[in-house]
Amino acid sequence: MDSSTTDAYIDDFARFIEASPSSYHAVAEAARRLDEAGFSRLDEASDWPAAGADGGAASAEPAASARHYVVRDGAIIAWLRPAEATATTPFRVLGSHTDSPAFKLKPKPTIANRGWLQAGVEVYGGPLLNSWLDRELELAGRLVTRDGVEHLVRTGPYLRIPQLAIHLDREVNSGLTLDKQRHLTPVFGVGHAGDLLAHLAHLAGVPAWDVAGYDLLTADTQGPARFGKDGELFAAGRMDNLSSVYAGLVALIAAADETQAEQEHISVLAAFDHEELGSESRSGASGPLLDDVLSRIGAGLGATSSDRLRAYAASWCLSADAGHAIHPNYPERHDPVNTPIAGGGPLLKINANQRYATDAFGAALWARACERAGVSYQEFVSNNAVPCGSTIGPLTATRLGIRTVDVGVPLLSMHSARELCHVNDPVALSAAVGAFFAGA
Known part of the structure; x- marks a missing residue:
């Protein structure tokens, strides 16, 4: 990749991250960009246009591809259907997730404690807890x-989880132990009078008494930054997994701008919520969302149940989620032979116990996509003594029977409030996704 392409990509990726402090904001920003690219939003509770009809208007579109998306809470699925698609046309799916580890606001969120005002929060997912200390945080999500x-809201810098001073814990540098209930309650003011929910309602422009529910999470307010030798390193919050959401979004919009006359599949961006919790929700990858959408796309093409199975049998899913670059200070935690480095290209993630869904056919597909995109890639496999996490890949393969391959950008400090990558790797991931959508 030339430097101007990388610079433009990373600059816009930073803007996407800053616009996406919560899964709901990430979906709203993705929807805004899709709208600008000519995609139309469909309502799950309404009829969807059949092939040959545009996004709900009366005129036909016999010679054009169809561009649509649907939103379900903190998840979004967008697709590009070629004009010549049939009931058995397969899908090319880029699977990702919009959520990241954080702290979620509890009911009765305002706490007056020894002259401080604090926010009651619950740990969401598996954050690297110490990384959230002594940072200016915001609350973001929906009322x-x-x-x-639904009303989206974000506070800007408002909260901080203060660490105990070393003078009061002389052994802290020998080992920090954080009690999730006692030690991770952020402060946002002093005194005994304050109403956090009223402040959030005010920001959203609604009366506090009218707020019946909320889903609000913390996000680090420090902006993304390039640094290091030649500005080759990039630090930001929530790259796990906005790096994949953005890569898929850019690739799908680019595909929509190209001719689709010879495309023999339907390109799909699927960005799920709640992956950090195990994906078991109506908007998570273990839920029915992807199957619902693909089934309705097929129904619009006149697909029978047999046609649908035929389409799935010829389909592919790239499960794109962040992975681990080798850590120079902890090399013993990595496989001694497979040692992916920052800047070496996106990862092909492999696990013998199917924590990742990659098999030999998937490896071949990824090799073709990267070759077509002109980028290198690296294999990732865990140290046998350090069990790996999992992704939406095995879930998608299990639920739908679609052949799936796990890939992603190599990071340091995964699940930290602020993660680190090389600027070339997100760009290369999006290029490879573009080649995947193009039929590699």
Whole structure:
């Protein structure tokens, strides 16, 4: 990749991250960009246009591809259907997730404690807890009023989880132990009078008494930054997994701008919520969302149940989630032979116990996509003594029977409030996804 391409990609990726402090904001930002690219939003509770009809209008579109998306809470699925698609046309799916580890606001969130005002929070997912200390945090997410209307809100810098001074814990540098209930309650003011929920309602422009529910999480407010030799390193929050969401979004929009006359598949971006919790929700990868959407796309093409199975049998999913670059200070935690480095290209993630879904056919597909994109890639496999996490890949393969391969950007400090990558790797991932959508 030339430097101007990398610079433009990373600059816009930073803007996407800054616009996406929560899964709900990430979906809203993705939807905004899709709207600008000519995609139309469909309502799950309404009829969807059949092939040959545009996004709900009366005129036909016999010679054009169809561009649509659907939102379910903190998840979004967008697709590009070629004009010549049939009931058995397969899918090319880029699977990712919008959520990241954080702290979620509890009910009765305002706490007055020894002259401080604090926010009651619950740990969301598996954050690297110490990385969240002594940072200016914001709350971001959604309020839902009694009429069932969703209101996105973000506070900007508002909270901080203060660490105990070394003078009061002389052994802290020998080992830090954080009690999730006692030690991770952020402060946002002093005194005994304050109403956190009222402040959030004010920011959203609704009366506090009208707020019936909320889903609000913390996010680090420090902006993304390039640094290091030649500005080759990039640090930001939530790259696990906004790096994959953004890569897929850029690739899908680029595919929509190209001719689709000879494309023999339907390109799909699937960005799920709740992966950090195990994906078991209506908007998570273990839920019915992807199957619902693909089934309805097929129904619009006149697909029978047999046609649907035929389409799935010829389909592919790239499960794109962040992975681990070798850590120079902890090399013993990595496989001694497979040692992916920052800047060496996106990862092909492999696990003998199917914590990743990659098999030999998937490895061949990824090799073709990277070759077509002109980028290198690296294999990642865990140290046998350090069990790896998992992704939406095995879930998608299990639920739908679609052949799946796990890939992603190599990071340091995964699940930290602020993660680290090489600037070339996100760019290369998006290029490879573009080649995947193009049919590699």
